[in-house]
Amino acid sequence: MIEIYTQILDSTCFAVALTQQQIVTSSFGANQQTVINNILSKIPCNTPFQVFCEPTLSARNVLTVLKSIYDGKEDNPNLPLATAHLPSYTKKVLKTTAAIPLGYVTTYGAIAKASGGGPRAVGNIMAGNPFAPIIPCHRVVKSDFTLGGYGGGLKVKLELLSRESRSFETIKHIQVNGEQLEAFPVEYVLRNFT
DNA sequence: TGCAAACCATAAC
DNA sequence: GTTATGGTTTGCA
Numbered sequence: 494m495i496e497i498y499t500q501i502l503d504s505t506c507f508a509v510a511l512t513q514q515q516i517v518t519s520s521f522g523a524n525q526q527t528v529i530n531n532i533l534s535k536i537p538c539n540t541p542f543q544v545f546c547e548p549t550l551s552a553r554n555v556l557t558v559l560k561s562i563y564d565g566k567e568d569n570p571n572l573p574l575a576t577a578h579l580p581s582y583t584k585k586v587l588k589t590t591a592a593i594p595l596g597y598v599t600t601y602g603a604i605a606k607a608s609g610g611g612p613r614a615v616g617n618i619m620a621g622n623p624f625a626p627i628i629p630c631h632r633v634v635k636s637d638f639t640l641g642g643y644g645g646g647l648k649v650k651l652e653l654l655s656r657e658s659r660s661f662e663t664i665k666h667i668q669v670n671g672e673q674l675e676a677f678p679v680e681y682v683l684r685n686f687t
Numbered sequence: 688t689g690c691a692a693a694c695c696a697t698a699a700c
Numbered sequence: 701g702t703t704a705t706g707g708t709t710t711g712c713a
Contacts, residue, residue: 650707
């Protein structure tokens with residue numbers, strides 16, 4: 494049984510779908526109905542679920558972490574994610590994306606290089622990211638450092654990145670899957686908007 | 688700048 | 701199997 498919980502914090506709705514052990518999918522947004530629809534569209538079909546009005550204590554803990562990521566305060570929360578049912582390439586791309594540190598962004602192409610495959614395939618997987626904002630797909634932008642797309646809207650993507658600004662100045666190389674992933678200071682993106 | 692062609696895993700038929 | 705579909709990239713005028 495999958496249990497779905499939502500909570501509104503500072504007028505943004507956060508939601509998770511949980512089994513006893515793992516997070517099946519998560520989402521957030523201004524409109525509660527949209528967020529719930531999003532959650533429902535991503536739970537594996539033929540799986541029974543139930544929507545709860547009041548989050549349990551452990552659900553509230555997860556929702557609080559989502560909020561803190563949304564606020565640009567927390568990174569790499571190490572929550573148990575249910576990825577077993579996802580295609581293996583999808584898992585690889587999500588794992589690579591999760592390696593982007595707070596304060597940095599990378600590009601669809603760079604992720605493609607580090608996980609194999611092509612940039613468009615990466616974009617497709619970002620678009621279907623079941624674990625927003627835990628898997629930081631908002632930190633993935635186009636090769637010219639314009640935003641690209643975002644499920645929650647480009648305005649939200651920009652706001653998230655703004656809050657994650659840590660004024661780093663140098664490019665960082667991250668090891669993931671035995672490959673190198675280039676990460677660029679989030680300022681590379683933000684300076685296009687000033 | 689702007690456009691066209693190459694690109695590549697998924698999901699849907 | 702086959703096709704359609706992008707949150708892309710690159711090259712070239």
